[in-house]
Amino acid sequence: MLEAPVQGEGAGVDTRDAAFVLVEMIEALSAARTIEDVASVVRTAARTVSHADGVTFVLRDGDCCYYLDELAIGPLWKGRRFPLVQCISGWAMLNGETVVIPHIYADPRIPLDLYRPTFVRSLVMTPVRPGDPVAAIGAYWARRREPTDDEVAKLQIIARATATAIANVQAYASLSESLERRQLLMRELDHRCKNTLAAVQSIADQTLRRSASPAEFVESFNGRIGALSRAHELLTRGAWGPAGLAEVVGQALTPFCAVAGLRISVSGPDLGLTPEAAVAMHMTLHELAVNATKYGALSIEGGSLDVAWKLDCDEAPTELEFQWVESGGPPVGEPRRRGFGSRLIETGVARELGGQGQMIFDPEGLQFRLRAPLSSRISRP
Incomplete structure (x- = not known):
């Protein structure tokens, strides 16, 4: 029979006063910021x-049990995972109890195939936070021996300190994540504000250049800023994630429904647009609706508007086809000059989606057709 080693015997063992070791460990754990830091401190102590x-x-x-770290005279199981029900560390965590095994070959809970290649003959496994275990600390000896009550008690003290350290690490990680997210949100807010201000500046500049009078400038500028505001309102409700194309169309046309009522029809499959594409689409639709209300199909009784979109095929679509078709309004002729609104209609959303937009001045009614390839900016549900 193998004899148990004398207390303190073993390669690399520090014989300093245990109380001092525990104090040093607690100080080191208070500075730990990752679970790897905790494991490194705990294994040594x-x-x-x-x-x-x-x-x-x-x-x-x-x-599963994950053997994150080890400090031993020979290799054990670092980096490996085992089912909780097939591992003594899993038994300790599932039962919330410290388990002492003086002779591994005499205990049926030990998976001997895993232990035979190692030096281990005796062990103590201590769960961390027994009421709701998150980890375990295993101590192993190369000779058969019965750990003393004092050794087991000290391992349990280390386990309690480890539970606090893990909680601190989790809190630190959560705080760091919150701060990082806050910084990300601040950068995103700064980016959006700059983009919005640039858009407002461009709208003001282009509207002023094309306005025949101050009154016309005020009317056009207010309408466009209102459209931009409604687009942002829609995106804010959706936490600035993808916006449904049907929602964008509905939001853009809502101010004009009081005039046109049931003369507007909208149809198309569920599609999502990125925030940038949604704003561009909303502004385009606003310009089209203003023109239809002033000069087109929605300016007289009997005129109607059909807004529809589809994918080029159902099974493996590659392109979005969007159309705005007016009918029953005054005869349409191509204008002698294109204003800011016309250029915004033809190039705004088309450029944002990487597609092509075209205004068709059909005598029966104005049409706008957009074709854009499916991409990360246009998503299917």
Whole structure:
């Protein structure tokens, strides 16, 4: 029969006073910022106070045990995962109890195939936070021996300190993530504000150049800024994620429905637009609606508007086809000069989506047709 080693015996064991080791460990754990930092501190302290030949730090990972780190006279299981129900560390965590095994070959809970290649003959496995275990600390000896009550008690003290350290690491990670997210949101807000201000400046400049009078400038400028505001309102409701094309169309046409009522029809499949594409589409539709209300199909009784979109095929579509078709209004002729609104209609959303837009001045009614390839800016549900 193998004899148990004398207390303190074993390669690399620090014989300093255990209380001092525990104090040093707690100080080091207070500065730990990652779970790897915690494991490194704990494995060293646990091996010192238990006089073990090896120590492992095991994390609970769902239904598995993950051997995150080790400090031992020979290789154990660092970096490997085992089912909780097939591992002694899993038994300790599932039962919330410290388990002492003086002779591994005499205990049926030990998976001997995993232990035979190692130096281990005796062990103590201590769960971290027994009420709701998140980890375990294993101490191993190369000879059969019964760990003393004092050694087991010190390992349990280390486990309690480890539970606090893990909670601190999780809180630190959560705080860091919150700060990082806050900084990201601030950068995103700055970016959006600059883009919005640039858009307002461009709208003001272009509207002023094309306005025949101050009154015309005020009317056009206010209308366009209102459209931009409604587009942002829609995106804010959706946390600035993808906006449904039907929602964008509805939001853009809402101010004109009081005049046109049931003379406007809208149809098309569910599609999502990125925030930038949604704003461009909203502004384009606003310009078309203003023109239809002043000069086109919605300016007289009997005129109607059909807004529809589709994908070029159902199974493997590659392109969006969007059309605005007016009918029943005054005869349409091509204007002698194109204003800011016309250029915005033909190039704004088309450029944003990487497609092509075209205004067709059909005598029966103005048409706008847009073709754009499916991309990251146009998504299917």
